[in-house]
Amino acid sequence: MALDAAVVSSDPFSPPADSTLWRRDFLLGAATASYQIEGAVNEDGRLPSIWDTFSATPGKVLAGDTGALACDHYHRWESDFDLLSALNVDGYRLSIAWPRVMDEAGRPNRKGIDFYKRLVARLREKGLKVFVTLYHWDLPQYLEDRGGWLNRDIVYRFAQYADLMSRELEGQVDAWATLNEPWCSAFLGYGNGHHAPGLTNGRYATQAMHHLLLAHGRAVEVLRANDPGSLKGIVANVGKGSANTGSAADAHAAHLFEVQHNAWVLDPLLKKSYPQDLFELWPGTEPLVLEGDMETIGTPLDFLGINYYFRTNVKSDGAHGFTEVPLQGVERTQMGWEVYPDGLRDLLIGFNESYPSLPPIYITENGMASDDKVIDGRVNDEQRISFLKRHLAAVDSAIKAGVDVRGYFIWSLMDNFEWAYGYERRFGVIHVDYETQERTFKRSAELIAKFLEERNARA
Incomplete structure (x- = not known):
């Protein structure tokens, strides 16, 4: 569906005068992830990851694309950081590629570690806040060969990795996130096979999730010991569910959607227990939980990262679950996801009410894909501009x-x-020509930079 012209204003990014976004202490940043941009998968001692394996498997990734080159950020990071500076943002969220910094025996790979030390040092030189994610899905393949997140031993391997990187970057990182979107790692990786490693078993998904969250808890303990001056947290993707009708059955279906999408992760972290409704939805999939596990998982957080993209409309399947019913006539992105900013506001307010121990929140990802093209040297991404403005307004409403x-x-x-989805879906505010690696500021980036320049001038 095309973007309604009514949502595009003549000044499409600057927020109202009373918006939180004008506050200098409200951090506005941009984010990336290692496998999605770095390339150089065989250089300087980097070992294969599960995404190297998965993307090289025919039929797994659209058009047979892989991350072998990606945005070639491994070689172009200095000029990419110049673009980051031109965007005028306050901070940058990046992830470390586990296969790049350790070998199979757990020994440090100095070339890989030094790469990230250079990145972090340059970001600090530029005065940017540095948010580092330890795991954004690129698990070393040798660990998957031993069972991956199904093998409890990975908890200790992850703690070893966290120990190495927090000692190497002590005092240089403002905030550490242990995991990015464990829901995706567990469900898409082990439940429905849409992501690496491509397994399809409900019990695998819940056991993988338990080990992911347990690894998170162990890593927080290590990070707290090694780098006490930084914030420690985790990043969860959340989704809003809506009922297809006003029936009690459909209302319960929407509740179950949010249980499996949100509470499956947040309840263990903030309540030290799994939601029992999860096992109504997926009977017989309870993970093996050992004594003390939930205490470790529930280790207090300094912040919670929230990633939000869309709403899902569902109806009861007539049994113990739900079925998606796509709404008609709604605005959608190139991904086919509904644009629903109110969902972000409602979820944030709901979490604040449901979790008395809710830590401070950073929205660690929000954005949209569109089929952007460079025309006469410009990229006019009006829908993204409107998307960002409306979601930032939703965040402002939640804060208020x-x-x-x-x-x-x-x-x-x-x-x-x-x-x-390979390279077809474009989420960036900077356009990348994958054949030439030329970068072009989209109109959204130009307006973001303009707003932040004005905000900074007011400070």
Whole structure:
């Protein structure tokens, strides 16, 4: 569906005068992830990851695309950081590629570590806040060969990795996130096979999730010991569910959608228990939980990262679950996802009410894909401009309703490898020509930079 012209204004990014976004202490940043932009998968001692394996498997990724080159950020990071500076953002969220910094025996790979040390040092030179994610899905393949997130031993391997990187970057990182979107790693990787490693078993998904969250808890303990001056947290993707009709059955279906999408992750972290409704939805999939596990998983957080993209409309399947019913006549992105900013506001307010121990929140990803093209040297991405403006307004509304949201990261800094969708779906505010690697500021980037320049001048 085309964007309604009514949502595009003549000044399409600057927020109202009373918006939180004008506050200098509200962090506005941009985000990326290692496998999606770096390329150089065989250089300087980097080992294969599960996404190297998965994307090289015919039929797994659209058009047979892989991350072998991606945005060639491994070689172009200095000029990419100049673009980041031109965007005038306050911070940058990046991830470290686990296969790039350790070998199979757990020994440090100095060339890989030094790459990230250079990145972090340059970001600090530029005065940017540095948010580092330890795991954004690129698990070393040798660990998957041993069972991956199904093998409890991975908890200790992840703690070892967290120990190495937090010692190497001590005092240089403002905020550490242990995991990005464990829901995707567990469900898409082990439940429905849409992501690497491509397994399809409900019990696998819940056991993988348990080990992911347990690894998170262990890593927080390590990070807290090694780098006490930084924030420690985790990033969860959340989704809004709506009922197809006013029936009790459909209302329960929408509830179950949010249980499996949100509470499956947030309840263990913030309540130290799994939601029992999850096992109504997926009977017989309870993970093996050992004594002390939930205490470790529930280790207090300094912040919670929230990634939000869309709403899902569902109806009861007549049994113990739900079926998606796409709404007609709604605005959608290139991904086919409904644009629904109110969902972000409602979820934030709901979490604030449901979790008394809710830590401060950063929106660590929010953005949209569109089929952007360079025409006469320009990229006019009006829908993205409107999308970002409306979602930032939703965040502002949540803050005014009492939710402690301290920042927002646009996904993404640049177009990149979009996992199972390859290079077709473009999320960046900077356009990347994948044949020439030329970067072009989209109109959204120009307006973001303009707003932030004005905000900074007011400070």
